[in-house]
Amino acid sequence: MSTGATRVVRFTPFQRLLHLVMFVSFLGLASTGLPLLFSDSVLARSLARALGGIQTAGIAHRFFAFLMLTIFAVHVLELAWRIVVRREGGLLWGPSSLVPQPRDLLELRDHVKWFFGRGPRPLFDRYTYWEKFDYWAVFWGMFIIGGSGLLLWFPELFAEMVPGWVYNVALLVHGEEALLATGFIFTIHFFNSHFRPEKFPMDMVMFTGQVTEEELKHERPSEYARLVAEGRLDSKRAPAEPAWVSTAGRCIGALAVVVGLVLLVFIIRGVLHE
Numbered sequence: 001m002s003t004g005a006t007r008v009v010r011f012t013p014f015q016r017l018l019h020l021v022m023f024v025s026f027l028g029l030a031s032t033g034l035p036l037l038f039s040d041s042v043l044a045r046s047l048a049r050a051l052g053g054i055q056t057a058g059i060a061h062r063f064f065a066f067l068m069l070t071i072f073a074v075h076v077l078e079l080a081w082r083i084v085v086r087r088e089g090g091l092l093w094g095p096s097s098l099v100p101q102p103r104d105l106l107e108l109r110d111h112v113k114w115f116f117g118r119g120p121r122p123l124f125d126r127y128t129y130w131e132k133f134d135y136w137a138v139f140w141g142m143f144i145i146g147g148s149g150l151l152l153w154f155p156e157l158f159a160e161m162v163p164g165w166v167y168n169v170a171l172l173v174h175g176e177e178a179l180l181a182t183g184f185i186f187t188i189h190f191f192n193s194h195f196r197p198e199k200f201p202m203d204m205v206m207f208t209g210q211v212t213e214e215e216l217k218h219e220r221p222s223e224y225a226r227l228v229a230e231g232r233l234d235s236k237r238a239p240a241e242p243a244w245v246s247t248a249g250r251c252i253g254a255l256a257v258v259v260g261l262v263l264l265v266f267i268i269r270g271v272l273h274e
Contacts, residue, residue, distance in 0.1 A: 007210040008236045014078075019206045021071045022138075023256060028064030030182045030263050032057045037175045038270035047266070065149055072142050095125040095226060100136070104129040125222040130192055141181050148174035179267065186264040194257060202257070207249025208241045 011019075035048040035057050051057045082088045090096045106122075108129045113119035127135075148170040151158050155167060194202045198219070205211055217224045227233040 006213040007238050007240050008213050008216050008233070009210055009238045010205055010216075011209040013209065016206055016209050018071055018075055020252075021067065025064045025068035025071065026185065027256060027259055027263075029061060029068065029178070031259065032061035032064065033178055034182070034263060034266055034270065036061070037179065038266075041270050043266060043269055062153060065146070065153070069142075069146060072138070072146075095223065096127075098127055098132050098135050100129075100132050104132060123222040123225075124220045125226070126220065130188075134189055134192075137181070137184070141177065145174060145177045145181065148177075179271075182263065183267055186260040186267075190257060190260060194253075202250060202253050204246060204249055204253070207253060208245055210238065210241060213237075 031047075032051060035044040035051065036054065038044040039048075039054070048054050048057050051060065079091065083091055091098075093099060093101070103125075107124065110119055110122040111129075114121045151162070151167065151170045152174060158166075194200065211219075213224075224233075227236060
């Protein structure tokens with residue numbers, strides 16, 4: 001972003017905090033879980049030793065799991081409060097909703113056509129189809145990975161409710177789904193968020209909460225046009241965040257990307273049994 005450019009607020013400080021805690025807990029889960037998943041690998045044993053041993057990695061894994069479950073619960077409660085108490089129906093449907101809609105399929109089709117030079121770039125609104133996919137993937141992950149993880153975390157508690165073979169399924173599902181999630185985040189999500197030409201080396205919006213007005217007009221022209229038509233663009237304008245916020249965001253983001261890419265190499269080597 002250029003220093004003098006007009007800023008438009010996209011995310012509140014609370015939303016940015018949720019995202020920060022979410023990705024810290026995710027990186028913590030990946031860093032402590034992969035050594036357990038690939039425990040027969042030499043590289044896994046080295047990583048486990050660096051973390052203080054398998055037992056310590058297991059304790060840390062449960063801590064980060066608790067952190068992620070807590071922040072997910074906070075997010076769901078916030079959504080419920082906004083929908084039920086504040087009556088924000090736009091969260092459930094419409095241009096500002098993260099709920100998948102027919103428009104997303106059309107934008108996916110038009111985006112593919114644009115990739116091959118067969119049409120114009122789609123006029124994206126507040127959320128793109130891939131951002132909605134990323135968002136709902138968290139709910140799927142919390143249900144599948146989180147549910148199986150809780151089953152393995154508290155086996156005595158659930159033993160009175162489920163047969164023994166369920167634990168074997170939970171162990172398999174927990175590891176494979178977690179592997180899929182980490183692989184997706186460290187490749188597709190990283191590319192969409194940071195490595196696209198217009199964003200490289202890093203998209204700062206989840207750290208500063210802001211984009212320039214020109215960025216908004218270029219990347220999400222439908223949202224920009226809607227805000228202008230509704231007379232709400234001025235209310236979204238804000239002074240730039242303090243310089244330390246951008247600096248801290250770049251440092252934290254760069255560290256997260258580096259850790260993610262290192263873990264991606266770890267995953268590839270673990271899958272190949274090298």
